[in-house]
Amino acid sequence: MPRYVVERIFKDGLLIPMSPEGQRICLGVVDNNLEDNVTWVHSYVSDDKTKSFCIYDAPTPEAVRKAAGRNNLPVEKITEVNVLDPYFYI
Amino acid sequence: MTLLERDKFLTELNELFNKSRTENGYVVAISGEAGIGKTTLVEHFTNSFNGHTRILWGTCDDLFTPRPLAPLYDIAGVLNSQIIDQLDSGIPRPSIFSTLLKEIQLIEPNIIVIEDVHWADESTLDLLQFLGRRINKLKTLLIITYRDDEIKSDHPLKIALSNLPSNYLKRIKLTPLSENTVKTLAKNYGRENGNLYAKTGGNPLLVTELLMNEEIETPATIKELVTSKLNRLSSEARLAVELISVIPGKAEKWLIQELIANYSLIDEAIEFGILKSEVDFIFFKHELTRIAIEESLSESKRIILNSQLLDILLRQNNIDHFFARIIHHAIKAGNREAIIKYAPRAAKQASQLGAHNQAVKHYISALEFSDQLTLEERLTLLEGISFECFLTGQVQEAIKASEEALKILKNYTSPESEGEIYRRLSRILWYDCQDVKGEEYLDRAIKIFENLPLSRNLAMAYSNKSQTYAIREEYDIAIEWGNKALELARKLNDKEVEVHALNNIGCCKMLTENESGEQDLLKSLEISIEKDFFEHATRAYVNLGSIHLQQRNLFAADKYFARGLDYGNEKDIYVFSLCMAGHYAKTKLQFGLWEESIDLANYVLKQKSAPPGNTVMPLNVLAVIRARRNDPGALKLINETMALAFKMGEMEKIVSVVSAKAEYFWLQNKLDDFTDELSSIYFKVLRTNNPWAIGEIAYWIWKAGRLQEIPEIISKPYLLQIQGKWKEASELWNGLHCPYEQALALSEGDEASMKKSIEIFERLGASATVQLIKQKMRESGIKSIPKGPRQTTKANPSGLTKRELEVLKLVSHGLSNSDIARELFISPKTVDHHISAVFSKLNIHSRIEAASYFQSNFVTQLSQK
Numbered sequence: 001m002p003r004y005v006v007e008r009i010f011k012d013g014l015l016i017p018m019s020p021e022g023q024r025i026c027l028g029v030v031d032n033n034l035e036d037n038v039t040w041v042h043s044y045v046s047d048d049k050t051k052s053f054c055i056y057d058a059p060t061p062e063a064v065r066k067a068a069g070r071n072n073l074p075v076e077k078i079t080e081v082n083v084l085d086p087y088f089y090i
Numbered sequence: 091m092t093l094l095e096r097d098k099f100l101t102e103l104n105e106l107f108n109k110s111r112t113e114n115g116y117v118v119a120i121s122g123e124a125g126i127g128k129t130t131l132v133e134h135f136t137n138s139f140n141g142h143t144r145i146l147w148g149t150c151d152d153l154f155t156p157r158p159l160a161p162l163y164d165i166a167g168v169l170n171s172q173i174i175d176q177l178d179s180g181i182p183r184p185s186i187f188s189t190l191l192k193e194i195q196l197i198e199p200n201i202i203v204i205e206d207v208h209w210a211d212e213s214t215l216d217l218l219q220f221l222g223r224r225i226n227k228l229k230t231l232l233i234i235t236y237r238d239d240e241i242k243s244d245h246p247l248k249i250a251l252s253n254l255p256s257n258y259l260k261r262i263k264l265t266p267l268s269e270n271t272v273k274t275l276a277k278n279y280g281r282e283n284g285n286l287y288a289k290t291g292g293n294p295l296l297v298t299e300l301l302m303n304e305e306i307e308t309p310a311t312i313k314e315l316v317t318s319k320l321n322r323l324s325s326e327a328r329l330a331v332e333l334i335s336v337i338p339g340k341a342e343k344w345l346i347q348e349l350i351a352n353y354s355l356i357d358e359a360i361e362f363g364i365l366k367s368e369v370d371f372i373f374f375k376h377e378l379t380r381i382a383i384e385e386s387l388s389e390s391k392r393i394i395l396n397s398q399l400l401d402i403l404l405r406q407n408n409i410d411h412f413f414a415r416i417i418h419h420a421i422k423a424g425n426r427e428a429i430i431k432y433a434p435r436a437a438k439q440a441s442q443l444g445a446h447n448q449a450v451k452h453y454i455s456a457l458e459f460s461d462q463l464t465l466e467e468r469l470t471l472l473e474g475i476s477f478e479c480f481l482t483g484q485v486q487e488a489i490k491a492s493e494e495a496l497k498i499l500k501n502y503t504s505p506e507s508e509g510e511i512y513r514r515l516s517r518i519l520w521y522d523c524q525d526v527k528g529e530e531y532l533d534r535a536i537k538i539f540e541n542l543p544l545s546r547n548l549a550m551a552y553s554n555k556s557q558t559y560a561i562r563e564e565y566d567i568a569i570e571w572g573n574k575a576l577e578l579a580r581k582l583n584d585k586e587v588e589v590h591a592l593n594n595i596g597c598c599k600m601l602t603e604n605e606s607g608e609q610d611l612l613k614s615l616e617i618s619i620e621k622d623f624f625e626h627a628t629r630a631y632v633n634l635g636s637i638h639l640q641q642r643n644l645f646a647a648d649k650y651f652a653r654g655l656d657y658g659n660e661k662d663i664y665v666f667s668l669c670m671a672g673h674y675a676k677t678k679l680q681f682g683l684w685e686e687s688i689d690l691a692n693y694v695l696k697q698k699s700a701p702p703g704n705t706v707m708p709l710n711v712l713a714v715i716r717a718r719r720n721d722p723g724a725l726k727l728i729n730e731t732m733a734l735a736f737k738m739g740e741m742e743k744i745v746s747v748v749s750a751k752a753e754y755f756w757l758q759n760k761l762d763d764f765t766d767e768l769s770s771i772y773f774k775v776l777r778t779n780n781p782w783a784i785g786e787i788a789y790w791i792w793k794a795g796r797l798q799e800i801p802e803i804i805s806k807p808y809l810l811q812i813q814g815k816w817k818e819a820s821e822l823w824n825g826l827h828c829p830y831e832q833a834l835a836l837s838e839g840d841e842a843s844m845k846k847s848i849e850i851f852e853r854l855g856a857s858a859t860v861q862l863i864k865q866k867m868r869e870s871g872i873k874s875i876p877k878g879p880r881q882t883t884k885a886n887p888s889g890l891t892k893r894e895l896e897v898l899k900l901v902s903h904g905l906s907n908s909d910i911a912r913e914l915f916i917s918p919k920t921v922d923h924h925i926s927a928v929f930s931k932l933n934i935h936s937r938i939e940a941a942s943y944f945q946s947n948f949v950t951q952l953s954q955k
Contacts, residue, residue, distance in 0.1 A: 004722070021932075021943060028931065061721035062688050062712065069685075072890070077857075080722035 003041075003083070004064055006054040007076040013049040029071045038067040051076075093134055094271050094294070096127070099262055103135045106260060107231045111199040115225040117254055121238035122264035124378050125295030125312075128235040131264065132203055144197055149205045151339030152377070154421050155436070155452055156211040157414035158445035160339075161204045162190065169193050178410070182622050183213070183444045184661035187220050198229035206377075207247055208236040212482075213445035215250040222254035223659065238263065246447075252696070266292030275301065295376060302363070316382040323362060330355040331364060335383035336395045336422065340371040348402050396423035404428070413439055414448075417455060426459050430467070437474055449478045450487075465502040469495055473511065476518070483701055485522045492518065506547070509538035513551050520558075521701050523737035529558055549578040549587040556594040563741040563778040565598035572598065589614040589626045593633060600637045601780065608634070619657075628658050628666040636673045639680070640742060640782050642805075642826045647677045668694050672707030676746070679711050682829035682854055687711050706731050706743045710750055717754040718830075720858035724754055745775060745783045752790035757858045759865070761794045769796065781805040788812065811835055816843065830854060837863045841872050848876055890931060897924040902941035 008014075016022045033040055041055040058064045061078045068075045093100070099120075106116045120128050136145045146168055148161025157163075159177065166173035171193050176186045194200055204210075207218065221232055241247050251259070267275075272287040279301045290296035299315045320328050330350045334341055346356065356372060359365040366375050374380040387395070400419040403412045413436035420428035433456035441449040453474045460468055476491035492515040499508045513535035519528035532554055539548035552575035559568035572595035579587035592614035599607025611634050618627035631654025638647035651674040658667040675690035691708035694700055709731045716724035728751045735743040748771050755764040772787045784801050785808030791797045792812045800812055807826070810819035811834075820835035820843070829850055836847035837859075844867055851859045867875050890898065893914075900910045907925070911918040934940055 024932065060712075061716060061719075061723060062692070065719075065721075066685075066688075078721050 001039075001057045001059060003081055004056045004058055004061065005079045005081050006056055006064055006068070007079075008052045008054060008068075008074050009076050010050050010052070010074070014045060014052060015049075029073075032070045033067045035070065036063040036067045038063050093127070093131065094275075095265075095267055096131055096134070099131060099264065100135055102260070102262060103131075103231075103233075107199070107201065110231040111229055115228040115230040115232065115258065117222050117225055117232045117234065117259045118262060119251060119259065120233060120235045120262045120264065123239045123293070124237055125293045125376065126264045126266065127294045128264060129205060130294070132205075132233055132235060136201055136203065139201070144200045146194075146200060146202045147205070148203070149339055150207055150209040150211075150214060152206075152209050152381075153338055153414050153418040155414055155417060155440075155448050155455070156209055156214075156445075158211045158213045158440045158443040158448055159217065160211070160414075161214055162186075162217060163411075165202070166190075177443065180442050182624065183216075183442075184624065185622070187217065190217075191221075191224065194228060194230060200228075200230040201233065202230060203233045203235075205235050206237075207234045208240045208245070210247065211440070211445040212246065212447045213440075213443050215246055216444055219250055219253050222259070225258050226255070249697075267294055267297060268292065272297055295378065312378050312382045313386065316379055317386070319362065319364060320383070323358060323364075324355075326352065327355040327358040331359050332383060332387060332391070333395050333398070334365070334372065335374070335380050335387070336392065336399060336419070338380070338418070339377075340368070340373040343370055343372060345399075345402060346372050349398065393423050396420075397425065400425060400428060410435070410439060417452060421455065426462065430456050430459055430463065434467075434470060434474065437478070441474075441478055446478045446482045450475055450482070450484075453478070465498055469498050469502070469504075469507060472498070473507075476511075476514070480514075480518050480521075485518060485701055488518050489515065489522060505538050505542060506545075509535045509542075509551075510547055512538070513547065513554065517554065520738075521703055523702060523734065525558070525561075525739050532558065544578065544582065546579070546582055546584045546587055549575050549582060549584060550590065552578065553587055553591045553594060556591065556598075560594050560598050560601075561740050563601070563780055563783075565602050565779075568598045569595055585617060585621055586623060586626070589617050589621075589623060589630075592617075593626065593630055597633045597637060601640075624661050625666065628654055628670065631657065632666050632670045632673065635670065635677070636742070639673055639677050640780075642680070642782065642828065644677055644681055644827050647673075648681075651677060668697060668700050668704045669707075672704055672711075675708050675711045679714065680828050680830075682827075684715055684855060688715065702734055703738055706734050706738070706747070710743075710746050713747075714750045714753065717750065717757055718854070718856040718858055720757075720861070728754055741775070741778055741780070741783060744771070745786055749786045749790060752787075752793075756790065756793055757862055759862065761790070765791065765794045765796050768794070776801060779803050782808075785809065807831070807835070811838060814838075830856065833859075837866075841867070844872070845876060890928060894924050894928045894931070897921060898928050898940060898944050901925065901928075901937055902944035904941075 016025055030040060037059055039057040041057060043052045043054040045052045056064055058067070061080075064078055065075055103118065106118055110116050120131065122128055136147075139145065146165045148164035150156060151160055163174065163177065166177070171189070173186060173189055173193070176189060194202070202221070204214070204218065207214070210218070218232075218234065221228075225232060236247060269287045269292070272290070272292055273282070275297065276282050276286045281301065286297060286300060290300060296312070296315075320331065323331065330352075333349055334346065337345070347353065350356065356365060356367075360367055363375060364379065365372055384392070396419045400416065400423055403409070403416050403419065406412060409416075413432055416432050417429060417436050419425075420432065433452045437449040437452035437456075440446070440452060453471045456463075457468070457471045457475070463471070472491045472495040476488045476495065479485075479488035479491060492511055495511050496508070496515075499511070512531040516528040516530075516532035516535065519525065519531065532551060536548070536551045536555065539545060539551055542548075552571050556568045556571035556575055559565070559571060572591050575587060575591035576595065579585075579591055592610050596607045596610030596612075596614060599610060601607070611630055615627055615630035615634070617623070618630060631650050635647045635650035635654060638644075638650065651670055654670050655667060655674065658670065671690050671694045675687045675694070678684075678687035678690060688711070691711045694708040695705060709727050713724050713727035713731060716722070716727065728747065731743075731747045732751060735747045748768065752761065752764055752768055755761045768787065768791055772791055775783050775787045778784070781803050782805045784803055785805040788797060788801055788804060789808045789811060797812065800809065804812075807819045807822040810816075810822065816835045816838040820832050820839070823829075823832035823835055833847040833850035833854075833856075836843040836850070839847075844863060848860055848863055851857075851863065864875050896914060897910060900913060905913065907918050907921045910921045914921070928940065929935060932940070932943055934943060
């Protein structure tokens with residue numbers, strides 16, 4: 001399945017508390033993604049929490065957007081990517 | 091008898107039945123390995139109704155090639171209805187399905203059970219989808235059972251299940267018994283040393299059988315169980331059981347009586363718990379037992395027993411009820427004559443009932459003995475294979491069979507057959523995008539037919555010729571051929587060729603703005619509906635819709651596609667429905683309804699058997715949306731569809747994909763790279779005299795600054811844009827309900843209109859277009875460029891909607907439901923609905939939890955606002 005980097009912008013910052021609630025929110029997103037056959041691998045969040053780079057496995061970019069819509073998450077840009085391992089060449 | 095560890099499944103079934111009875115029907119798919127207790131569960135569930143509810147039970151059987159609509163025959167037998175007569179009389183399948191629907195609705199509620207659908211024939215799967223898609227209108231619970239370990243991902247059942255409406259489909263997967271339960275059971279039987287759980291993996295069938303058979307201590311297999319059981323029967327009863335074991339599924343009592351003189355032997359086997367008896371049938375308590383016994387038979391015994399059965403079946407008067415079973419036993423008995431004689435008849439019957447895959451399989455069974463067949467017999471089989479393969483989308487196999495048939499014709503002169511094979515092959519080749527070769531074959535067919543007495547084949551070939559020219563947009567010649575076909579069809583009083591020809595003529599007239607074209611098409615549609623020419627009716631809908639789409643009459647296109655898909659759905663016509671859905675996706679795209687457009691496109695692409703020609707439109711739609719959203723993969727799709735469209739040579743598709751490619755390059759700000767290719771295509775498009783096709787391509791050439799003169803024939807909005815009259819153009823596009831095109835026109839205007847265009851593009855989600863227009867604004871020195879998109883959906887990963895958030899807020903303030911209803915001007919019931927949505931999304935269970943959740947997660951966010 002193709003892999004995508006999904007960039008998201010959160011003007012008010014991404015607020016997911018480190019608590020059972022936060023865990024529930026994340027798992028809720030994971031559950032919602034299932035409907036579109038989308039897997040949230042993990043994310044990198046900018047220090048000020050206004051931007052995130054999320055790694056997703058998904059069948060198509062449309063599926064990524066559908067899942068985002070289901071989760072009320074904004075989408076700034078979707079890029080299809082491949083893994084490059086720097087230590088592979090050593 | 092109580093069932094172990096099945097309470098929650100029974101509760102679920104009961105709940106679903108209650109919902110089906112009071113609200114709307116459901117489909118329940120019960121899966122699990124063999125012996126897991128699917129039938130037991132369903133029997134237990136249905137027995138609890140004790141005659142209060144009508145239960146309709148059908149079973150699919152494990153024949154070499156399954157009997158078409160076997161479960162429907164079972165159900166119709168119970169309904170005591172006219173359905174069996176209809177099945178036998180060969181009336182079109184949609185009418186049979188409609189009769190069934192009416193019969194079901196006559197007395198409600200119902201529970202319909204279709205067992206073992208992993209063995210279902212194609213037509214039964216169609217029936218399943220037919221009922222599944224209407225289940226919400228019925229007060230009926232439809233239960234299907236299947237072995238999930240026997241179906242791979244490309245199994246037709248998987249596809250059928252995925253086509254059922256997910257809102258009304260519940261899946262139940264039965265799990266093995268737990269270790270604890272098995273241990274307790276073993277203890278109750280005084281068998282705790284045997285490690286029953288490890289041997290059986292908790293499979294209920296194995297567990298029960300092992301507990302009942304004390305002498306078995308070794309690791310359990312069904313075979314061992316069966317042997318030990320059989321050993322306890324008298325030798326005569328054992329022979330009887332072996333004889334019955336070669337009959338898959340349920341065996342009729344009259345059949346058994348013909349086979350076995352002493353019926354008390356059957357009673358013995360029933361007493362030993364091997365066989366079971368129903369009103370008219372005898373069958374094995376479990377199909378696994380039957381298979382194990384059948385497999386344990388020696389080769390010679392198997393042949394003798396199957397031959398015995400074959401003889402009885404061949405003696406019956408209503409032999410056509412047994413074709414599939416005759417073939418099954420003939421294959422197992424190695425009886426070539428029977429296979430050669432009956433397989434083609436079985437195939438014809440299967441085809442008539444819509445089980446085309448099974449028809450192919452029957453034909454192939456007979457073709458295996460090709461050295462014993464006459465040329466004519468082989469020809470019939472090959473033609474049959476070609477026809478059925480084509481209907482099931484196996485285009486390559488269809489071509490192969492037809493070409494094989496042509497080879498035979500070299501040694502066997504039959505101009506009628508030869509002409510007809512050429513004609514049909516030309517259509518198949520067109521679907522495979524080989525239209526040059528296809529046309530050559532069609533010309534050969536016409537030449538052959540013209541040397542024979544006037545025939546419908548010739549009329550049909552003329553009409554095909556008309557179709558070919560129509561697709562290439564050479565309308566005048568197409569109308570000439572169409573009239574030739576129409577004249578001959580009317581002379582021969584052949585309605586089918588008449589509607590086909592009328593359809594072609596109507597299309598060509600509509601495309602050349604001749605008012606009477608739509609009337610011709612509607613006339614063709616009317617006759618087709620009246621005469622139940624399902625495919626011709628759907629073809630008329632496709633053409634009416636797609637021509638209106640081409641001419642940007644979106645509402646008319648929408649109307650015909652919606653009606654056509656309904657019609658196709660009602661009559662279960664698959665051919666052309668995909669083509670229609672693809673064009674419908676394009677209509678939605680033009681309306682600016684991108685999500686709907688994507689769903690329709692994906693619906694087509696999901697169908698594994700979609701012929702390549704039908705994927706062009708949906709892929710094109712996805713490519714355009716990706717390009718406009720700046721999503722990855724647009725160019726790949728564009729190149730893919732371009733290759734296909736050019737191979738097919740259809741102008742409508744070529745224009746669509748070329749325009750998409752031009753727009754993609756324009757959005758990337760490198761339209762120059764594409765202009766050479768664009769110009770050479772433009773030259774071809776000009777010859778079509780189609781104002782919309784010309785307009786669309788001319789527009790991109792103009793955008794690239796390479797349009798030398800305005801073409802004579804060109805549709806109005808494009809003409810206005812090219813003339814620089816962006817304002818009038820944008821108004822026209824607005825009137826045509828094409829928001830993206832409207833915004834494109836606005837983006838060619840002054841500062842204010844460019845800003846307006848950005849608003850529209852943003853609303854549509856066309857971020858690539860927004861970026862480009864902003865860049866153009868900057869380049870032309872405009873200072874106040876709108877900042878990034880205003881975020882309408884607030885980042886809110888809890889998934890609450892705005893309304894739900896409001897309700898949550900009021901809940902946390904301690905308001906009651908009726909207070910909230912007053913506050914928000916909604917009904918208390920709606921409030922209730924919102925609250926339960928909030929609770930389930932946040933996985934909380936009380937108002938207090940809701941309040942604390944709101945305090946800790948949303949108060950800060952909202953106060954910042």
